[in-house]
Structure formats: structure tokens, C-alpha cells
Amino acid sequence: xxxxxxxGYLVRPMSFLDHIERCNNARLAEFGPWFIGSERAGFIHRxxxxxxxxxxDLFAHREGGWHLEAALDTAAKRTAAVRAFLLELRGRGYFTxxxxxxxxxxxxxxxxxxxxxxxxxxxxxxxxxxxxxHLTGYVRRRDGLHVWVPRRSYSKPTFPGQLDNxxxxxxxxxxxxxxxLIKECAEEASxxxxxxxxxxxxxxxxxWNQSGPQLKPDIMVCFDLELPEExxxxxxxxxxxxxxLWPVERVFETVRDTFDFKYNCNLVLxxxxxxxxxxxxxxxDFLRIxxxxxxxxxxxx
Numbered sequence: 001x002x003x004x005x006x007x008g009y010l011v012r013p014m015s016f017l018d019h020i021e022r023c024n025n026a027r028l029a030e031f032g033p034w035f036i037g038s039e040r041a042g043f044i045h046r047x048x049x050x051x052x053x054x055x056x057d058l059f060a061h062r063e064g065g066w067h068l069e070a071a072l073d074t075a076a077k078r079t080a081a082v083r084a085f086l087l088e089l090r091g092r093g094y095f096t097x098x099x100x101x102x103x104x105x106x107x108x109x110x111x112x113x114x115x116x117x118x119x120x121x122x123x124x125x126x127x128x129x130x131x132x133x134h135l136t137g138y139v140r141r142r143d144g145l146h147v148w149v150p151r152r153s154y155s156k157p158t159f160p161g162q163l164d165n166x167x168x169x170x171x172x173x174x175x176x177x178x179x180x181l182i183k184e185c186a187e188e189a190s191x192x193x194x195x196x197x198x199x200x201x202x203x204x205x206x207x208w209n210q211s212g213p214q215l216k217p218d219i220m221v222c223f224d225l226e227l228p229e230e231x232x233x234x235x236x237x238x239x240x241x242x243x244x245l246w247p248v249e250r251v252f253e254t255v256r257d258t259f260d261f262k263y264n265c266n267l268v269l270x271x272x273x274x275x276x277x278x279x280x281x282x283x284x285d286f287l288r289i290x291x292x293x294x295x296x297x298x299x300x301x
Contacts (some may be wrong), residue, residue, distance in 0.1 A: 043127030045213035078116035202216035
């Protein structure tokens with residue numbers, strides 16, 4: 001189980017704020033902090049906590065939080081011990097169809113040495129902050145700005161068939177954000193390195209999303225890449241079903257009026273709309289939209 005709860009039925013016209021609120025649905029009162037040494041590494045939901053309690057050799061509950069065994073005093077020791085625990089959980093039915101053998105760095109602040117590494121599928125179960133590059137590939141044509149919009153493969157285990165950012169991916173351990181983006185450009189869209197290297201980091205969006213006992217207090221680093229009019233992205237690794245070049249007005253309206261895009265990809269596109277002047281400054285939601293794209297704390301504490 002990943003992602004976000006169903007949006008349900010709206011009794012009023014949709015707005016961009018609905019997507020921001022949908023991403024920020026965390027009820028932090030249901031979680032307790034998880035510490036590695038003195039540093040908070042994530043959050044544990046009260047329904048997942050009994051799994052940790054079964055392993056007092058690894059996890060202890062004290063002073064209102066969960067603590068990893070102090071004898072695991074290096075990142076390598078922590079990674080190995082927690083991985084063995086996760087493999088036990090996997091054998092009992094957790095992470096079905098989602099295990100990737102892709103380690104994520106466990107760190108609350110990008111750029112700091114990770115406290116350890118954790119399997120991607122397990123990160124939200126421990127409320128670990130994940131990072132990732134999200135790129136909007138656009139084309140300037142005589143009739144205006146256009147955006148390359150991919151549709152996710154219908155066979156993907158998460159959000160099959162939904163619309164996505166032009167290129168996007170999680171951030172594994174051991175690689176920089178920009179290098180990871182170049183890798184994802186080749187894998188997802190067949191964008192050659194020489195072209196992908198033109199991508200520029202232009203900001204970030206963040207959110208606190210809860211799905212049952214899983215928490216994603218994540219940060220997505222936004223990249224823009226202006227593509228030549230003659231270039232067409234092409235699916236390469238099976239992650240994408242197809243690409244279409246849409247006028248930016250169609251993208252704007254689709255985000256505003258539907259849930260067709262994967263839930264967190266809407267935030268990246270809203271940020272793109274802000275930066276490319278598609279919102280009027282006098283829009284009554286403008287300041288709130290700009291401010292809430294960077295949620296540093298959940299709405300409920």
C-alpha cells in the first residue's frame with residue numbers, strides 16, 4: 001500500500017489547493033518518532049509499532065519514541081540489521097510486489113551523511129524522508145508553451161495508467177540528485193546525456209502524506225528542461241506507456257479540474273505554473289498556493 005487516500009467526492013469545484021491538501025493529509029498524532037542515536041530518523045505508526053516491539057534486540061520504546069539499538073553504531077551495521085528485519089517482514093507478507101532492492105539514504109536533511117540505508121519499499125513504514133528529482137520537459141513553439149506528459153505503464157504496481165511528470169524517480173543512496181536525474185532521463189524517456197545535462201534545478205516541493213500506517217514526509221527537487229521542438233521522448237524501461245506533447249493550458253486545466261495526474265506530480269506542475277506566470281498575482285489562492293507547496297510540518301501535530 002503506497003500513495004494517498006482516495007480524494008472522495010468534492011461538493012464544490014476543484015482547485016489547485018485540493019491537490020496540496022490531498023498530499024498533506026498526515027495525522028501525526030497517530031505516529032511516534034523513531035530515533036537513531038540522538039537524531040530523529042522517521043516516524044512509526046501506532047499500528048506498525050507492535051512489529052518493532054517483537055524485536056527488543058533492535059528497537060526500544062522509551063521517552064515517547066522508538067530507538068534503534070545503540071550498539072549498532074555505524075551506518076553499515078544499522079543497514080545490515082534493519083535489512084534482516086525487513087526481510088523477515090517481507091516473508092510475512094509486507095511490501096508485496098513493491099520490494100525493489102533499491103536502498104534509500106536515511107537522513108532528514110539532504111547533503112548530510114546518511115545514518116543508514118533502507119529499502120525503498122520500507123521507507124514509508126518507518127516515516128523516513130525520501131527525496132527525488134522531478135523534471136518538467138517543455139517546448140517553446142510559435143503557438144506557445146507545451147509540456148511533455150507521460151502516462152505511466154498500466155502494469156506498474158503503483159498508480160498504473162496515471163499521468164506523470166516528464167521524468168521522475170526516487171533518490172537512491174550513493175548518487176547525486178543531478179546524476180540521478182540524468183540516469184532517469186535515459187531510462188524513462190530516452191533523453192541523451194548531452195541534452196539531459198541542460199536540466200536546471202529550479203526549486204523543490206514538499207509534503208506530508210499518509211496512507212494507513214505509512215508516512216511520506218518527502219521532498220521533490222524540481223528541474224526544468226527546455227527540449228528542442230524536433231525531439232520526442234521515447235519510453236525505454238517499461239515505466240512509461242506513452243508520451244504526449246500538450247499545450248501548457250491543457251496541462252493547467254487537467255491539474256486544476258481532475259485527479260488524472262499521480263497525486264504528488266500535481267505539486268511539481270503547480271510549481272511550474274507559478275514560475276512560468278500562469279497564475280495571476282490577484283488570484284485569491286495565489287499566496288496560499290505558493291506557501292503551501294513547501295510544507296515543512298504536517299497540518300496536524
